[in-house]
Amino acid sequence: MPDLDCRAAGQDCVPALAALNAALLEQQRVPVRLEQAELEHRMMGYFADGYQAVLFTWDGEPVGYCLYRLYPKYAHVRHFYLDQTASRKLRISDAFDLFRDRKLGDYASVRIDIPETARESIGIWESIGFRPRSRRLELQTATKRKTRKSCGAVIYRRILRRPYYLVVQHGNGGHWGFPKGHVAANETEMDTARREIAEETGLQVGFRIGFYERIYYLTPKARRKEVVYFLSRVRRPRVRPQAGEIMAVRWLPYRKARVQITYESARLVLDRAHAFVTEVDE
Secondary structure (H helix, E strand, O other): OOOEEEEEEOHHHHHHHHHHHHHHHHHOOOOOOOOHHHHHHHHHHHHHOOOEEEEEEEOOEEEEEEEEEEOOOOEEEEEEEEOOOOOOOOOHHHHHHHHHHHHHOOOOOEEEOOOOOOHHHHHHHHHHOOOOOOOOOOOOOOOEEEEEEEEEEEEEEEEOOEEEEEEEEEOOOOOEEOOEEEOOOOOOHHHHHHHHHHHHHOOOOOOOOOOOEEEEEEOOOOEEEEEEEEEEEOOOOOOOOOOOOEEEEEEEEHHHHHHHOOOHHHHHHHHHHHHHHHHHOO
């Protein structure tokens, strides 16, 4: 009879992990449509941030995964998914015990985040032995309920091997940041980013695997805004600003770009992009 097994999953397992992540999002009823490539980008980003992963297999077939990160004082489980198809009779408690025995060693504390709305999942983890350590409280400062979403990218080129970043001045508000725009119906995040970048700059871009940043901020009209950023390197950097949308464009080295950018959240995205380019780029 097949047994449940657990093995380390590296970057070569990203496609399988992304597919299982899609199943987890569906299980959690997350109202976000992401294509496989976008999920792979996010998973590579987790690895770049220091996360590790394991695959659970049943008769050699992937049936679940755990995404986790080790800290000096505790281990943090970010994702945990197990396909509990009735014919397999798999239990989350068995998978967690296997994962803990194989990967957590002598860690005395393990933390896991479960949404407050996932009452059934909370009950499962409490039956394993998890207990509330603290309660995370969140204040939504937006007065309008609907969240607006945009997608774009940090775009860079190399001049004498030094990265220069494209910053644009948006016509709506006059602030400096990165090319981005609103998601249209039935578009994925990558679809939107490619379309908006082409419209605002004339650039046709692809995206670097492993970089994916999501920020939230409050608009002047007190609406919650979500923005997803990818990373793109271009070798034909001729920019054609979109009339009425983009007031000015500049290619700037990292420190000057950071000063030029208006909002701190976008500066932090640039920081992450520059760290990625410095460490990973050829």
